[in-house]
Amino acid sequence: MHETDETAPGGQSPPPAPPETTWARFRKGPWWPACVLVLILAAAAGLFAGSYTYTMANPTPRNVPTAVVGGYDQARGNAFLTGLGKALDASVRVHTYDSRAAALGAVENQSVFAIFELRDEGRRVVLDVSSASGSSVAELLEQAAPAVGKETGVAVTVRDVNPLQDGDPRGLAIFYISLAAVIIGFVGAIQLSVHARGLTPMERIAFTVAYSLLGGFAIAAIVDWLLGALDLPFVESWLILALTMFASGMTFTMFNTLFGRWAMLPTWGVMILLGNPSSGGAVSWPLLPSALGVIGQWLPPGASVNAQHTAVYFAGHQHVFPFLVLAGWALVSCAVFWTWRHRHPGGRDKKPPELAPDAAAA
Structure with a gap:
């Protein structure tokens, strides 16, 4: 065997590659995303505390x-x-x-x-x-x-003239069950993306529907039948919770399609930092800063609280608006996910696996 002599066209050896800088090695290693996450988590902690304190600590009538x-x-x-x-x-x-x-x-x-x-x-x-x-x-x-x-x-x-139910003397139970539906909704979508990565787009939507229906039923059954905290109009409350979970889960799936591994940032911002404090569940909207009181009604947490609140305490006077908001978030999220489904990090190859060389030779 003859060793190849790699030389430049003029007969000279190519110049050696410059040594990799420390910064380049840092960017390629696991430390860079870890440092970014440290900064993001610190900022998220401050924003989380600030948003809830600003809206809930000292509610003022406006x-x-x-x-x-x-x-x-x-x-x-x-x-x-x-x-x-x-x-x-x-x-x-x-x-x-x-x-x-x-x-x-x-x-x-x-x-x-x-x-x-x-x-x-x-x-x-x-x-x-x-x-x-x-x-x-x-x-x-x-x-x-x-x-x-x-x-x-x-x-x-x-x-x-319209008191709260005995099991909910502070009027917070509706906020809590809506919060549970929102959080479990997008956490469920996160877990599907991690543990069921190979789901096809249609399967991913179907399983989001499945855990939303089952999760909404579990929330309503525990709060009403087991704890007796609220006397719910069961089917209506169950479907509101299920729609909330589905809208929340598909919102994360949409952001995962658009932003990849950073999808949690816009999801957390929309649902937790902005949506929950402005939902009107813990503090009634006339006591919220006016802009938040308006914005909150257009986000899934606020729509869920409004629909559930009316179902429980104002039977026969249900409004269509909160359902349109929840359905709108769900439909837009599904449409974006389906249109750019090739960008979603999940899915699996539909082609049949190639035969091994030995099997092909046989």
Whole structure:
């Protein structure tokens, strides 16, 4: 055998390759993504704490829609409403109604959070709060209205026309079950991408539907049948939870298609950092910063809370909007995943395996 003499065209040996720099070795090794993750996790921890503290630690009324019936145009009644707005450091958005029945209908439709019925030319006020509409708003009004009544010489009587269920005295159970559906929804999609990487696109969607239906049933059954925390309209609540889980899972799958291994970042941002604090589940939307109160209704956590809240406490007055939001996220996510499914890191080769050389020779 003859050794080949690799020489340049001019008969000279090629110059040796420059030595790899430390930075190049660092970028190729496992330390680079590990360092990036350290920075991302630190930032995520700070943003997580900041977003929840900003929205929930000190809820402040900004725009509370209320119904007014009776002598609201009398001097004393007008002074009471003005004083209430100052006491809450917010504008009490007043909607006038001709009768208490019409005002109660507005409460059931969740257009207003309370009813001020001014009697005896504004000398007496009956305040009907609705804890089911928002326990934090009802609590604020229950505290502020009697104090303002003393200052303005108005006698105030407070009643709760739509109280919370006994197993959910703080009104947080709906937020918790919606949060569980959101988190397990995208965590399930993450686990499918790790442990069932070979699923085809259609199989991946089918299994997301499967764990969403089963998971939604488990959440509803445990909270209602086992714990008795909420008396749920079972089928409706189950399907809302299942749709929430599916929308959340497919949102991660969409981001995994678009961003690969960094898909968790936009998923966490949309669902946890932004979606959950602005959902209105822990703090009613009139007490949230106004922008978050609007944005939250267009995200899966807020839509899930709204749909579930209406199903549990306002039967017969369900709105289509939260279902459109959940369905929209699910459909858009499926469409993006299906259109660019070749970019998704999962899937398997549909071609038959090649024969081994010995088998081919036989």
